[in-house]
Amino acid sequence: MRLIANISMLFTELPLVERLEAARAAGFKAVEIQFPKEAEIGRLQAAMEQTGIEIVLINVPRGPGDSVGLAALPGEESAFRAAVSDCARMAEALAVRKVNVLSGRPPPDADAAACRAVLVDNLVHAADQMAQAGVRVMVEPVNRNDVPGFFLSGLAPTLELLEEIGHPNLAMQFDLYHMAITEPDLAAAVARAGRWIGHVQFADTPGRHEPGSGNIDFAAALKALQQTGYDGELSAEYRPAGATAAGLSWMRTFEEMII
Numbered sequence: 001m002r003l004i005a006n007i008s009m010l011f012t013e014l015p016l017v018e019r020l021e022a023a024r025a026a027g028f029k030a031v032e033i034q035f036p037k038e039a040e041i042g043r044l045q046a047a048m049e050q051t052g053i054e055i056v057l058i059n060v061p062r063g064p065g066d067s068v069g070l071a072a073l074p075g076e077e078s079a080f081r082a083a084v085s086d087c088a089r090m091a092e093a094l095a096v097r098k099v100n101v102l103s104g105r106p107p108p109d110a111d112a113a114a115c116r117a118v119l120v121d122n123l124v125h126a127a128d129q130m131a132q133a134g135v136r137v138m139v140e141p142v143n144r145n146d147v148p149g150f151f152l153s154g155l156a157p158t159l160e161l162l163e164e165i166g167h168p169n170l171a172m173q174f175d176l177y178h179m180a181i182t183e184p185d186l187a188a189a190v191a192r193a194g195r196w197i198g199h200v201q202f203a204d205t206p207g208r209h210e211p212g213s214g215n216i217d218f219a220a221a222l223k224a225l226q227q228t229g230y231d232g233e234l235s236a237e238y239r240p241a242g243a244t245a246a247g248l249s250w251m252r253t254f255e256e257m258i259i
Contacts, residue, residue, distance in 0.1 A: 001222075001230065001258040003251060004056055006201065006237035008034035011244045016040060020047040026248055032057040032235050038086070041093050048094070056233050057098040057138070057199060060087040060126065068142075069102025071126075072119040072151040074110065084126050091135050098199055100138040100173050101126055103152040115151055120161070123170055131169040138173035138199050143181040146208075154182045155189050162196050171198025175237065180205050180216050187217070190224035197230050203238030210238055211250040222257045234258065 005011070005028045007019035014022055016033070017040065023031050029052075036044060036058055048055060061083040063070045070080040087099055101123060106115045127137045141158045142150045152158060158172055174197045176186065183189035190197070204214030211218050222234075234254070240247050 001200075001225070001232065001234050002029065003254055003258075004028055004030040004032060004233045004235045006034065006235050007031045009237055009239060012240075013243060017043045017047045020044070020051045020053045022244070024051045024053050026245060027251060028053070030054040030056050030233065032233075032237075034059050035061060036090055036094070038090065041090060044094060055094045055096055057100060057235070058087065058090060058094065058096050059100045059102060060084055062102055063104065067104065068147055068150060069104030071101050071122040071139075072103040072115040073106055074114050074118050076104075077118065077122065080122050081125060084129055088129060088133055088135070091130070092133055096135060098136050098138055099126075099130060100140055100199070102140060102142070103150065105147065105149040106151055108149070116161075119151065120165060123161075123165060124167060127165075127167040127169040136198055137167075137170050139170065140173035140175060141178060141182070142175075143178045145181060146178075155179060155193060159193065159196060172196045173199045173201065175201040175203075176216060176218070176221055177201070177203040177205055177208055177238070187220040187224040190221055190228065194228045197225070197228060199233060199235070200225065200230065201235040201237040203236075207241075208239050209241045210247045211254065213241060218254070219257055222254070226258070 005023045011019040011022040070076045103119055130137050141152045144150055144153050174193055179189050180186045204211050204216050206214055
């Protein structure tokens with residue numbers, strides 16, 4: 001496993017492109033970006049070449065305004081497919097290996113079964129399209145305390161979805177922060193997710209700040225993760241309590257735990 005930085009949340013003291021160098025200086029070898037813009041791609045490519053930093057993951061665009069995803073929204077199938085197409089172009093330009101799909105927040109009166117059916121179809125479409133480019137698709141459950149009304153929340157519905165679809169290019173984005181809120185035993189949740197875990201993010205809770213600021217037992221969670229055989233990225237996706245560089249003391253502890 002290796003540590004990477006989500007530079008949509010870390011190093012925000014700097015413009016996005018400059019965050020790659022800040023991440024490199026802090027000891028990260030790779031980063032992820034939530035929603036890069038088409039206009040930023042050229043500058044990001046130049047920064048990748050200059051710093052040697054890899055961009056591992058980006059998200060499929062989430063929709064207009066305050067949207068939090070399109071994938072489970074009946075009537076937005078065309079918009080989702082356009083977003084997947086846009087994401088595929090950016091993923092290719094940035095040599096990204098993973099993309100994440102957000103299910104979104106359906107209207108309060110939406111039929112849950114219809115939303116789920118749309119989500120299944122959209123995930124199959126995304127997984128098929130991205131497979132052609134050698135990019136793996138993640139789907140992420142998000143806790144509803146942070147995002148009220150988010151469609152896909154909790155471990156059980158996510159695993160049921162993945163098992164039903166059974167697509168070889170589809171996996172779970174397992175965020176320790178969200179899972180610590182929705183699941184009573186985080187280490188047990190990691191073990192249960194097992195082979196479906198394709199990408200891992202983390203922040204402490206409560207507060208969504210640096211590891212050590214809250215009550216997550218990261219040693220137990222990372223041990224459980226190692227026992228599943230996961231050997232991918234661990235992305236720091238938290239809100240720094242102060243300047244990002246001043247709050248990175250957790251890195252040495254994490255590096256010792258994942259050796």
